[in-house]
Amino acid sequence: MHSLQAWVQANPVVVGIAAFAVILAFLMLVIGVSMRRAGLSLRPIWFFLGFVAIVGGPQAVFHLANMKSPEDAAAASASEIDSEVFAIVDGKFAHPEEVFGSDVDTTLVQPAKPIFPEFLSTAMHAEMAFFATNETVLASVFPSADAARQAMETYVQYLQVSHLAGSESTGWVGSRASANDRVQLFLAGPVFMAWTGTHDEFLARRAAALEPALGAAVTVAGAPAAGDVPFGDLRLAIAFLVVNVLVAALWFFKGATWAASSPPAPGAAPVSIEHLRERLLAVNETDTPVTVAASDDGTTIDVTWRYADARWIDHASAHGLRRVHRISIVLDAASHTARVLEFWAAVDWSAGGGGANIRWHAARGMNFFNYQHERVFGLQVSPEGALTPNLSYAYTFNLQELKRPFIQAVTRSGWTWKPVFFLAPAWLRWLAG
Known part of the structure; x- marks a missing residue:
């Protein structure tokens, strides 16, 4: 485990x-x-x-x-610690130069348990070294590795160490907002060590000085090795x-x-562009307001669904919404391809005693799925501006179902239905389709 x-x-x-x-x-x-x-x-x-x-x-x-x-x-995670380095003689670490680094001033080494009883109360021994560079090193030995880990977790909470990053093998580096410095934490079996410095460079230097004692390569987290x-x-x-x-x-x-894209239906031979245009213009969706129109040159079919258009009054405010979805089907007789570019827009507005507001959104490109269902409540207003007895308005829009007759008209005519992000010139169709 x-x-x-x-x-x-x-x-x-x-x-x-x-x-x-x-x-x-x-x-x-x-x-x-x-x-x-x-x-x-x-x-x-x-x-x-x-x-x-x-x-x-x-x-x-x-x-x-x-x-x-x-x-x-x-x-x-179980980095071996040289027990001789952390030997205790007369209530002190016997080898402070190895525990805290060769530059330690032994007169600035103090017992740490009285300073931090909150997380060192269960330690067998703990000392803290202070350096003239505003660095500190805490070394503590616990009865077990679990006790050392618990002490580290309490240290993080008590001293409010944030933005911790690292691992068992490298140690963890974080920031102490209260002291405005950086701290590195390291666990090795029953030993918990923490050293602080104003910058990561200080942490890295101290880590190098402590490496012989820790018996493991300690690096500042976030500074990647080669x-x-x-x-x-x-x-x-x-x-x-x-x-x-x-x-x-x-x-x-x-x-x-x-x-x-949708490939031609199996066994369907390509029909002429005139025949396909007639089939597309013949598509008629009676349940949804739809307009199908051909361009002057007959190579583009524009299909427009105005699937939501409502105005209503509630709480002394007037509201309205409109939803439009349009597809432009560009017919390429040379490759028997119908390139499809989509455009959709939504408008919501309201006006009343608290002021007026309008939200408008429009986009173009490619739409894989689009299913909408919405119901609004209020006294409905007809397009002519007259009040109606209806107290709610609802609409459902399923783009896949609405496009299906046009896709079938194209693929059953032996052509390829190919949605694109933009209508590219011939020399760029290797990318845009």
Whole structure:
């Protein structure tokens, strides 16, 4: 059990990666089942997982490659202390130069238990050394490793140490707001040590001086060793980062288009652009206000849903809302591709004795899912401005269901339905789709 605890404490990032992977897998499973039941493609899930792999995969591989084994973590958490160094003679450490560092002034070494009884009351022995540089070193020996750990935890709470970072093997570094300094804590079996300094450089210097006594390499947390740089070379790491960003950007555009695209129906031969245009214009959704119109040159079909438009009065205030979703279907006869660009907007307003307010939001690009249901209460007002007997207004908007007739009209005509983020010129379609 202790080795597992030591491994978790020595590999916090790996534990976080594992937790993220489990949560992500569960969410993707739930969403995937829901999409399958709705008859939707799972491509958006694969697109999202691919993007996560590109962005987070290299980091996960790096941390897994540098993960400490349970044996290494347990060994690090139980760093062996030279008992001779911490030998006690006549109520004092027999070798203060090794316990506190070779530059210690023994006249400035004081018993620590009377100073901090809050967390040193169970210590077998504890002393604190003071230095002219405003540094301090606390060394304490406890009956057991658990008692030493409890003392460290109480130290953190009592002295209000914040922003702690580190591990069992390197120690923990934090800030003491009350003293406006930095502190490093270290556990090694029954020994608990803490040293303070105004800057991390002081902590690192003191750690080096204490290394022989601690019997372990102690470094300031947050100051990475040379081996912590991926590939062992900063220039190579930067080059990899640039490549990774480019791959992520490429996948974002290409992958999103692939995830939202629908290929031609099996066995469907491509029809002419005129025939497809007639099929798209013939789509008629009677349950939702929809406008289908072709451009002058006949290569673009604009489909607009004004699926919510209401005005109502409540508590001496007037309110209103409007929701619009539009898709532009650009027909490319050469490749038998219908490129789709989406635009959506929402307006909410209110006016009354307390003043007026308006909220407007608009966006364009690609919309994988959009399901809305809203109900507002109040005395409804007709478009002509007359009051109606209705006391509520509700709307439901399911974009997937509304787009389905247009997608089917395209794919059953032997064409490809391809949503895009922007309508790119021919020379840039390798990226935008």
